[in-house]
Amino acid sequence: MAREKSVLLEIKDLHIEGRVDEKWIEIVHGVDLTLHRGEVLGLIGESGAGKSTIGLAAMGFARDGCRISGGSIEFDGMELTSTPESDLRVLRGSRIAYVAQSAAASFNPSHKIIDQYTEAPVQYRIRKRMESQEDAIELYRRLRLPNPDEIGFRYPHQVSGGQLQRAMTAMAMSCRPDLIIFDEPTTALDVTTQIEVLAAIRDIVDQFNTAAIYITHDLAVVAQMADTIKVLLKGDEVEQADTRTMLDSPQEEYTKSLWAVRSFRSAQKTPADPSETPVVSMKNVDAAYGDIKVLEDISFDIHSGRTVAVVGESGSGKSTAARCITGLLPPTSGTIEFKGEVLPASYKDRTKDQLRQAQMIYQMADTALNPKKRISEIIGRPAAFYGNLKGADLKKRVDELLDLIELEPRQFYERFPAELSGGQKQRIGIARALAADPTFIICDEVTSALDQLVAEGILRLLDNLQQELNLAYMFITHDLATVRAIADEVVVMKDGRIIEKGPKDEMFTPPHDPYTDLLLSSVPEMDPDWLTTLLEERGVDNVGEAARDHQS
Amino acid sequence: MNYFIIGYYAMLIGASCVAAYFKNRQAFLLIFTLTLVSFVMGLIGGESVLWSVTVAAGLIAASAGIAYSFREFLIIILPKQGAKTMRTAPLTASFGLFVVIIYVIAAVFAPVIAPFGQAEVVGTSFAPPDDKMLLGADQLGRDMFSRIIYGARNTMGLSLMTTAIAYLMGCVLGMLAAVRGGWLDQFLGRLVDVIMSIPSLIFALLLLSIFGTQLYILVLVIAFIYTPYVFRLSRAVAGNIVVMDYIEAARLRGEGTWHLITREVLPNAMAPLVAEFGLRFCFVFLLVAGLSFLGLGIQPPTADWGSMVRENATLISFGEITPLIPAAAIALLTVSINFIVDWMLYLSAGLKD
Missing domain, CATH: 3.40.50.300 (P-loop containing nucleotide triphosphate hydrolases)
Structure with missing residues (x-):
């Protein structure tokens, strides 16, 4: 020894x-x-x-x-x-x-x-x-x-x-x-x-x-x-x-602050009134890349001021669903409604106002911001494009937006994205979406490329903005800790289908569809014995293979 | 044995010892290898070879000296940002910049610098150099030096204009193809393949013999021939950019194609395009010179380096270097531009954003 x-x-x-x-x-x-x-x-x-x-x-x-x-x-x-x-x-x-x-x-x-x-x-x-x-x-x-x-x-x-x-x-x-x-x-x-x-x-x-x-x-x-x-x-x-x-x-x-990150929870909201017209509603949407079917019969509603988290592994079709809503990938069948109105399938056929209402925040802030444009241009463009703001009005609006995302306007106005940290870049991405004055924002894995402390800051910001501006979020993520923090409703996807959907509280209390259980139990916990216990519980050596057998 | 040879070897060996003493491995290897090579060459070729080695080494040292002092000069006179870039520039790049600037000055102030007009007959044919004519006269008795100065203006101006037109067409079409995609991309792509499948010199000869050899036709024909290369490059560069999320964001915002090309794609494609501009300029320049040599380029009596090489080509059999001077002018410019392009490619690859 x-x-x-x-x-x-x-x-x-x-x-x-x-x-x-x-x-x-x-x-x-x-x-x-x-x-x-x-x-x-x-x-x-x-x-x-x-x-x-x-x-x-x-x-x-x-x-x-x-x-x-x-x-x-x-x-x-x-x-x-x-x-x-x-x-x-x-x-x-x-x-x-x-x-x-x-x-x-x-x-x-x-x-x-x-x-x-x-x-x-x-x-x-x-x-x-x-x-x-x-x-x-x-x-x-x-x-x-x-x-x-x-x-x-x-x-x-x-x-x-x-x-x-x-x-x-x-x-x-x-x-x-x-x-x-x-x-x-x-x-x-x-x-x-x-x-x-x-x-x-x-x-x-x-x-x-x-x-x-x-x-x-x-x-x-x-x-x-x-x-x-x-x-x-x-x-x-x-x-x-x-x-x-x-x-x-x-x-x-x-x-201690690192340990505490996972404790953030958004305030519990009252369930949405089912009789109210949802902001966005996917109705029996099918979609395909060429001949390969990637979405099958997807239906869910997103109400104003609420967050719907779409959860699933990579390849489960959660980002594709977002592409359908934005019109980048026209569905092969089914419709997407916005405030009760059917949206044209392709973004090219949508009106400027329809485009303005639904905005997107991307996972990689590095590729989502044009590296050769200044922050003022990046945020100012949607404001100028949709709101026809110019000169002093435009500058005022950009300052307002920078205030909203908690960045000091004078300091960031003239900078390039390369001069910002990862969290700041993601905030700029949020400001660009807000500049269009939308009612609905798709957040595509917005925190997965960030450190936990920074990610928590972004989640808090999104939560505050939601309360201030009554925004509806579609929150795409594979991280269940994030879901727990911010979601009101959860949609679990697998292989292009919806496995289960419902309010967050219900989703985090078993019993459930076996896949949802597998997904939930696979999220590492802060207990050093968690992995050992889990492997014993599942009674298998190879959890992944077992999971696959389980589904088939 | 004369003093030159003794001095020559003494200096080389002394320099190797100094390098070895200061533990400068690279310098020592270089100098000592040169010493050994000189022994062999001196035995075979005698004193004259050693002279040419000395002259060559002197020329290289002088160029390096010019490049070094020119770089220091630029660092001092440029504003802060430019000075910072220049400080990291290699000597080759500052040498290239220096040569290009000299050429540009010669081209712009040609009438002031040149002692005679480009078509002015001032001496007998093939007159040797004297006080009046620095480089002697050509086959019609025109001053060689003046014609070289005017040649810089004509040949470079023409190439610059041609490259600019080729770039304008190639970039717009290439980025349009990348942004729009679909059938437009396919159509332009195949059209370009067809044009590129014809050897460029033969195609140029063909088009020029159909349309004539006026200057504007020459410019358009060469621009047309080089457009496909620019198209391919700009399409490839833009192709990597249009898949970025910020382009998707701009599309979803409802931006038009022109905004996408000029505001979102072009600023990000600038570095490789500018580097390629320098390279393409060299190709165009050489094609113009080549066409002039064949008699289809710039027409006499306008001075042009390509045709000057041809007109004086007979002199080479008499051991005169006169026809090599315009050829050297072409070579020097091409090499210099390539030095700059290399540096710019390095800069664009190493940029942090």
């Missing part, structure tokens, strides 16, 4: 600098980190906290435009900051492995999965090619990938996202490293898939007694995975403690 507990990685007083406008600015200010063999350390914090930078530094690597400017990184008795690059390269891949956030982007699309697995062991002469292939299949089996004998011989685009993430974890294990760095490995996955990957990672780390650094911004996830948790803020350590202590009694204010 002495060997098991020995220190594997010790980082002392790590300083990292990043190059901004030809100046070096310190982004990590002296962080210490100790990791024993077989231990899993969770690094959490908002974006920009330096989680990934520290994770990479544990391999002695600094991204382009960054440099390790001080401190020491000792890996198994070896000082990484002074090791030549060629030795580091051997170390990475063979003794330290890295699992990236997006497996889909990290695999080379033109090589088979198993060939990418065998590359490192063969190159470092750890195993022969055939041995390594057998080893891969064995690991695929342990990670409970379907058809382990055959799946490796497919190309990355031929397997699903969750399977690819597991294959990548297997690949990280290919040289039996002492340390694996997981950089947000499940952030891009659906909740039901996330469980498979989490269970797989936990098992494999256990089985091989591998040490791991698990980087994430999702507290509930890190609670399942890590032995100890370290909280980071802007390149500084906030606190560190073992998982249970950290969850039960966080010491620092910042940590």
